[in-house]
Amino acid sequence: MAGPSVAIDLAAVEANARIVTARCAAHGIAVAGVTKGTCGMPEIAQAMLRGGVACLGESRLDNIARLREAGINASMMLLRVPALSEVDDVVRLADISLNSELRVIRALADAARRAGVVHRIVLMLDLGDLREGIWPSDLMLTVGAIVRLPGVQLIGLGTNLNCLGGVLPTQYNMAQLVAHAEAVRARFGLALPLVSAGNSGALPLLLAGGMPPGVNHLRIGEAILQGGRDTFFERPWSALRRDAFTLSCELIELKKKPSMPIGERGVDAFGTRPHFSDDGERLRGILDIGQQDVHPDSLVSLDAGVRVVGASSDHLVVDLTAMPGPPRIGQRLRFAMGYGSLLRAMTSPYVGKHGTSLRHGSPPFPARPMEDRRTPRPASSGSTE
């Protein structure tokens, strides 16, 4: 096997999906399995569906197209609010989209009428994280405008926390979302079946018993893919497996070198000023991967005695002085990845993706070139829900 690669254990993804969906179901909550951390890899989506997710969530239309092309008929939710320029693709590819701009919702309604469908939307409320969502004081006016639009059907309210502002879901802000949904139901006589309260970051509150009744939908990626490596950073949810994705790459240089750079110093390859401490001469290795493929700070070595020193675009430098067995050129080292590295590695066409799930005997997946996947899909694309 040449080149860096990610070994994917589909059985671990399926097992995590089963645990997350069962725990959510016990609270009356349905789960959209979010595949965006893997560029919408169809094999991952299928593992999530086997594990019991009700539908799939994706932030990019290209990834939804990839899932559709692989023949996946599950209901699909577009998570990133759509661009005005892509409304025709949205109504063609996605069953539901999260939205926050009335101008775009109007265009979606027009596109849906042109396509002869009714597109379902969830209106996003910003409850403080300051990424997407309308301000709650605009809720009633916005809903009033949406319900007059043939072509779209408002099926729920949603919110997203944790992502930009790092705002935590609490009993208080979750109850706010439920109360807003109740108010809209009362005022407009809508069923509004979906109260979609957040992402993996909502799970700690759920496990602690603090999720208010009325929340009935979550969109979960990280906890299923990574076993909550980032979500449950301080207090792991031990039932979840964190070993679904393992990166391996090859040692291409191995030398004793000083730990302090020599000579006058400016900035590194990315314009930042690196800091080093003088630990004397160290055994250093270079691995055949770099910033283009991983986020070096979020790599966790699975081999003893390996420390990441830094990376440029194509070189990952590691300190191997503490390795118990002497490393050799050509040896492969293995890493667990945080979300930042998973995202880059799965996106990088230079990193192979291989299935290791014995249970499903899945063949190796080829490293896929990033060709344009937004080609029309056949007309028979019915949604199942």
Ligand SMILES: *Cc1c(COP(=O)(O)O)cnc(C)c1O
């Ligand atoms: C990415 C995303 C999710 C899933 O987030 P995870 O942390 O991977 O669970 C859910 N909702 C929205 C709107 C997203 O952008």
